Amino acid sequence: MSSVAWPTDPDHLREALLAWYDDGHREFPWRDDADPWAILVSEVMSQQTQLDRIVEPYREFVDRWPTPGALAAADRSAVVAFWTDHSLGYNNRARYLHEAAAMVVEEFDGSLPADRDSLQTLQGVGPYTATAVAAFAFDRPVAVVDTNVERVLYRLLEGVREHDDPPYDALIEELLAPDRPAAFNNAIMELGGVACTPTPACDDAACPFRSHCHAYRTGDFTAPDVPTQPAFDGSRRQFRGRVLRTLADGPRPVDAVGHAVRVDYDPAGDPGREWLDGLLDDLERDGLIERRESDGERVVALRSSDSPAETRDATAETRDATADGPD
CATH class of the missing domain: 1.10.10.10 (Winged helix-like DNA-binding domain superfamily/Winged helix DNA-binding domain)
Known part of the structure; x- marks a missing residue:
């Protein structure tokens, strides 16, 4: 349990969030694809990159190399060239993904493992990516915490601001929907991506947390990645x-x-x-x-x-x- 108090029952917040997400959200091809390999590709591509920029590269990549075996058999230079041609940044990601595919073939019989510890043995796969694959591909009850999620929690919960090292992981674990972990993780990340953005769109995006949100109540929309107050919202x-x-x-x-x-x-x-x-x-x-x-x-x-x-x-x-x- 975290030491930060919730403004209302977490069950209420969770239900409101999932209802908001189910009512309408951005469509991305990897959200409709539970194939673990495709999920891993989307996670590697989306690192420090806006999601809408990787839609077409993602489709082309999984069409060209639909399995770990297909990518492992490819020439590494072709994989790096694809990465460069599509402006996906940091060519090391392409090399690591190629090496990870070979490891999946050699060590896991061509299928991605479902547990986070095994996923982290793959080249270039750290704790965040392993958690994301476990949640989105295997529907494991684990919480995915990125910058968007941290921003949501920082603004929602007054007590978070009192911590030098806020307990984001523990808080999200408390809020997580164990019966719908993939949907929950997509929902909280979507909230940070379209409503609780650096310059928030609380009302326009109908944020389901508004009536309980410390930032919405006070007009203070600063966050770890937003050190100064946005000029308009909350004014x-x-x-x-x-x-x-x-x-x-x-x-x-x-x-x-x-x-x-x-x-x-x-x-x-x-x-x-x-x-x-x-x-x-x-x-x-x-x-x-x-x-x-x-x-x-x-x-x-x-x-x-x-x-x-x-x-x-x-x-x-x-x-x-x-x-x-x-x-």
Whole structure:
């Protein structure tokens, strides 16, 4: 067990994450291929390389050398030339993969072993790659921790920031879905790849952790690989834009606006009505919105004005909110 407290039951977080992943995620060919050799190839190719850049090289590689035996029988220069031609970086990876294929043929009868210790005996296969192959190819209940996963945990859990050496492995082991390890590992890595990016897209990607996330609540999106605060996400300007975008369809009750712009909004909590009133005060002072009574209820609306300047300002800020990105 780790020493970091979870903001809610890990079972709830796990279920929310898997539901988010099942509802829609990026499609990559290796996610549909449980062949251990193909998984190893994808892991070696994707080291320090964006996933969408290796899709075509991956397909060509496994089509040309579909088994460890096929690659082991190939001339090493051909393998290195393929690597170079496809700009896959670090030609040592191609040489190591060629040597690993020969080891699989000679020591494991042509089939990749399923356990991490045996996988790590292969040339160029370290603890991370061995764990990834065990999880994705053999559905072993092991957690794969990369930079994306560390960023998610650092932002989600306040207590992680108190550690010089955060217990990422232990935390992910606690969160892991033992009955769906491959899906879970893909899901948490996908979350870091599309939602909890260095400049996060919490709302646009519908991050399932928002209502429990320390970074989302505080606006502090720093992380080990993001040492300085992203300029826009979590900023006051971002929330101003969300309010205007929310009101574009018509007036709304005050608390309805709060819930629309922050999933963790609680009228009596933090962020709550006091935080929202401050935001609305700013917008009202700038002539962009107005608050009024309607059927005995306090509502917020975009300000009606014949002033070209005010109309132009409101339109510009709403456009920025729709973009929902940095200046």
